[in-house]
Amino acid sequence: MLIKTKSNILSSEITDRAVFESRREFIKAATIFSAGIMLPSLGHAEAGKYADVPVGPYSAKLPVTDREDVANYTNYYEFSSNKKDSTVLAKGLKTKPWSVEVAGEVEKPGVYNLEDILKDNPVQERIYRFRCVEAWSMVVPWIGFPLGDMLKRFKPTSKAKFVEFTTIYNPKVMIGQRSGGLDWPYVESLRIDEAMHPLTMMVTGMYGDELPNQNGAPLRLIVPWKYGFKSIKAIVKIRFIENMPETAWHKSAPNEYGFYANVNPEVSHPRWSQRRERVLGSSLFTPKRDTEKFNGYGAEVAALYSGMDLKKYF
Numbered sequence: 001m002l003i004k005t006k007s008n009i010l011s012s013e014i015t016d017r018a019v020f021e022s023r024r025e026f027i028k029a030a031t032i033f034s035a036g037i038m039l040p041s042l043g044h045a046e047a048g049k050y051a052d053v054p055v056g057p058y059s060a061k062l063p064v065t066d067r068e069d070v071a072n073y074t075n076y077y078e079f080s081s082n083k084k085d086s087t088v089l090a091k092g093l094k095t096k097p098w099s100v101e102v103a104g105e106v107e108k109p110g111v112y113n114l115e116d117i118l119k120d121n122p123v124q125e126r127i128y129r130f131r132c133v134e135a136w137s138m139v140v141p142w143i144g145f146p147l148g149d150m151l152k153r154f155k156p157t158s159k160a161k162f163v164e165f166t167t168i169y170n171p172k173v174m175i176g177q178r179s180g181g182l183d184w185p186y187v188e189s190l191r192i193d194e195a196m197h198p199l200t201m202m203v204t205g206m207y208g209d210e211l212p213n214q215n216g217a218p219l220r221l222i223v224p225w226k227y228g229f230k231s232i233k234a235i236v237k238i239r240f241i242e243n244m245p246e247t248a249w250h251k252s253a254p255n256e257y258g259f260y261a262n263v264n265p266e267v268s269h270p271r272w273s274q275r276r277e278r279v280l281g282s283s284l285f286t287p288k289r290d291t292e293k294f295n296g297y298g299a300e301v302a303a304l305y306s307g308m309d310l311k312k313y314f
Helices: 017-038 067-071 086-092 114-120 147-153 192-196 248-252 298-305
Strands: 099-104 110-113 124-132 136-146 162-167 187-191 201-206 220-222 235-241 276-279
Touching (some): 110 114, 114 147
Antiparallel strands (some): 124 136, 136 201
């Protein structure tokens, strides 16, 4: 079933999905030709590892942001606070081999190789609208699998009320971790029902290929109804816990970054309004669009917060 999401994004602002798909088919055909005739040793990254993955049931029919914009404008404070620097700085991060530690209130703790996780969790493509707290947005064809499917395999106990995620700590390469901007390593968390929601996605790729380092390779989180700072990158630990943990941005600036991070245009950030947003890649002269509550996914997730004051629990 496709998410029915109203959108007033102008087609002139971003790349149409049909254009992206036709471009992907062209690249795929060209790659096959090159691989078969000119470059027989072509690796997965060049060949498009995820070129043939199926479109997932929750993928929205929305225009897709240009790949170059998404790959070259990122929030990755482990490398830099500058949105463009991570494209270069992240190249030195070694992402193979990769493993994830699972701990806490769970029956099957341990250290799991990423290859084994992927064998147990077939990937799919989902086109999601993505919203950053600094009032810009984009639409990305993410590739991954439902987070809940993976978490269920670890058999969380009845005490598991929250799921905590931790980023790799590697200040030799991730030079932003040498500063005191945040309490490293980066930690984020979801309530267990948010983590198990079918929209929540563990991502390993985008645009038909492996996830670039600057976008969070090899494993990152996407929670499409929340602000982007919830989408923790380069995950190395998942912990099931009973009590709400302290998360990185909430610890750093609790008056600015709430635990829930739900997109709510009625709650202004102390330093800017959340009511309007600009589509990534659009001209500064292009009018901003209205921000949608829950980033347009209210029909799917509003029930998770029934009875909660979302101005208080922001």
